[in-house]
Amino acid sequence: MFPRAPLHIARTRIYTNTLQRFPPSRLQSTSTIPVTQTCPSPTCACAATPADLDIDRAAPLLNTMAAYAQHVVVCTGKEDWSSNIEQEEGGTGEFVRGLKGVVGRGGEGFDPFNNILITASSLPTNNTPQNTTTTSALLFPAFKRIQAIPHDPSSLANFSSAFLKAQTLHPMHAPLSPPQKAALTRQPALTPLFATTPITTPTILICGHGSRDSRCGILGPILHAAFKAELQRRGIEGEVAQISHIGGHKYAGNVIVYVPPNAGGALAGAGVWYGRVGPEQVEGVVGETVVRGRVVGELLRGGITGEGGSLGRVVEDGMRKDGGEGEEGLRLRARARG
Numbered sequence: 001m002f003p004r005a006p007l008h009i010a011r012t013r014i015y016t017n018t019l020q021r022f023p024p025s026r027l028q029s030t031s032t033i034p035v036t037q038t039c040p041s042p043t044c045a046c047a048a049t050p051a052d053l054d055i056d057r058a059a060p061l062l063n064t065m066a067a068y069a070q071h072v073v074v075c076t077g078k079e080d081w082s083s084n085i086e087q088e089e090g091g092t093g094e095f096v097r098g099l100k101g102v103v104g105r106g107g108e109g110f111d112p113f114n115n116i117l118i119t120a121s122s123l124p125t126n127n128t129p130q131n132t133t134t135t136s137a138l139l140f141p142a143f144k145r146i147q148a149i150p151h152d153p154s155s156l157a158n159f160s161s162a163f164l165k166a167q168t169l170h171p172m173h174a175p176l177s178p179p180q181k182a183a184l185t186r187q188p189a190l191t192p193l194f195a196t197t198p199i200t201t202p203t204i205l206i207c208g209h210g211s212r213d214s215r216c217g218i219l220g221p222i223l224h225a226a227f228k229a230e231l232q233r234r235g236i237e238g239e240v241a242q243i244s245h246i247g248g249h250k251y252a253g254n255v256i257v258y259v260p261p262n263a264g265g266a267l268a269g270a271g272v273w274y275g276r277v278g279p280e281q282v283e284g285v286v287g288e289t290v291v292r293g294r295v296v297g298e299l300l301r302g303g304i305t306g307e308g309g310s311l312g313r314v315v316e317d318g319m320r321k322d323g324g325e326g327e328e329g330l331r332l333r334a335r336a337r338g
Contacts, residue, residue, distance in 0.1 A: 032266045033305075033314050037297040039284035047222055049278035053215050056250040057276060063312040064248055065273045065302045068117040070164050071256075072099065073138040073205065073243065075123040079221070083212045085120045085244050091132030092120055094151050101153075102160045109160050111184045113170035120244040121205065122224075139163055140258045140271055141304055143199040155193075162190035201238040202231075202290050203258040208242030213249035219278070223253045226282040236290060251275030251301065257289050261306060265293030269306025274299040 074085075076092045086096050096118055103109045103116045126136055126147065134148040142163060149159050165186040173181060204227050210217020220242045227240045248254055255277045261269040272295055274285060281299060288294045295303075295315065302312030 033311065033318065034266060034292075034294040035297045035300075035315055035318075036288050036292075036294045039281045039296045039299060040287060042280055042283045044283070046282065047226060047279040049222075049280065050218055053218060053252065054250070055215060055252055055276060059250075061251060061275050061299065061301050062316060063302045063310075064251065064275065065312075066115065066117075066247060067310065068115045068304065069166065069308070070142060071117045071119070071140040071271065072164070073119055073121045073123065073140065073203075073241075075125045075136045075138070076120045077122065077125045078120070079122045079208060079242050080210050080217070081120045081244050083209075085118075088120070091125075091135055091151065094132070095135040095149070095156075096120075098151055098153065098156045099160065102156050103164055108183050109157070109165055111166055111170075111173075113172065114164075114166040114184070116164050117246070119205075119246060122208070122242040123239065138199060138203065140199075140203070141269055141306060141308070143258070143260055143269065145197045145199055147195040147197075149194065158190050158193055161187040162194060199239075199258075200260050200262050202236065202260060202263070203239045203241075204231075204290075205241055205243045205256040205258070207244070207246050207249070207252065207254040209244045212245045213252070215252040216245075216249050216254065219253040222279055223255065223277060223282065226279045227255075227286070230282050230286045231290075234286065234291070236286070238290070246273075248275060248301065253277040254301070255285065256303075257285065259290065259293070263293070267293045267295070267306075270303060270311060272303040272311065273301040275301045 074092060074095060081092070082088050086093060086100065088096065099118060101107050123138070134150050136145070136147045137149060138145050144163070146163070149155065163186070165184055167186045169181060169184060173184065206220050206223045206227065207216040208220020208224060210220065224240060224242050231238050231240065246254055246256070253276070255274045257272045257274070259267040259270050259272070267289065272289055274296065276299055277285060285296060285299070288296050295311070297315070300312065300315065302310065305311050305314065
């Protein structure tokens with residue numbers, strides 16, 4: 001699907017396992033995840049990682065991200081936001097507060113087994129300054145772009161039912177009454193109410209939430225420019241954007257790579273979470289994950305597979321079955337940067 005770069009020699013393993021459900025309401029399936037343990041060194045000059053950032057390079061990275069069912073990426077056209085995006089002024093804050101009022105804790109659509117991740121992004125908004133009553137967003141791993149979602153309670157409730165609620169409820173919900181179950185279950189019949197287009201190119205999201213943490217605020221713009229330049233150099237069409245807090249600022253730079261379903265390979269439709277990414281890893285991440293469909297083991301925080309499973313657990317289980325790795329291998333310890 002995407003252009004292939006010159007081959008780098010790197011240690012690669014392929015792990016196959018039955019997925020643990022992620023979240024538990026998703027169906028189980030079998031997947032094969034190829035892993036390149038060490039990120040290939042860059043072949044050209046790149047910006048240096050600022051030396052004075054307090055980044056945790058010792059703790060294990062694998063499975064340091066929270067499970068989620070859908071990621072709502074809000075288009076704001078801004079590169080930084082209030083520390084809590086619910087406190088943003090204007091349309092962004094209104095949309096986030098309204099959506100969390102439906103699927104967040106205390107909302108009628110709140111499901112503890114179907115976590116919804118909501119982040120602001122620097123992706124451009126279609127709104128004019130005079131029109132902040134609708135919001136556009138990207139959904140992953142649904143890989144949909146949804147235009148002009150109205151902020152009124154009825155529209156946000158319909159949006160949540162159409163795209164965010166669980167398709168199959170967790171077994172722990174069995175004692176609920178039929179109306180309670182209906183309030184938590186997705187209703188595909190509502191999708192025509194919204195203008196949607198499929199996302200068919202890679203999307204790379206970098207935490208750049210400087211008002212929340214200075215490490216991501218410093219590294220985010222550097223990585224944003226580096227990933228855009230690398231995709232352009234390789235002739236790959238895709239989106240690159242900065243996003244708000246996703247957890248794990250001490251692991252900056254934090255990057256999510258969403259590989260579209262039409263890409264083919266084991267990572268098709270997956271979201272791969274990386275930590276400790278610096279400019280010197282950008283070429284390797286694009287080459288291994290976007291082009292070759294492999295995860296980079298030493299940077300891997302986890303992720304979500306195209307079927308909704310835990311990508312990190314698949315890799316971890318594969319390493320347990322791969323004789324000789326031991327506990328240190330399971331932790332995917334990071335290589336020190338020079």
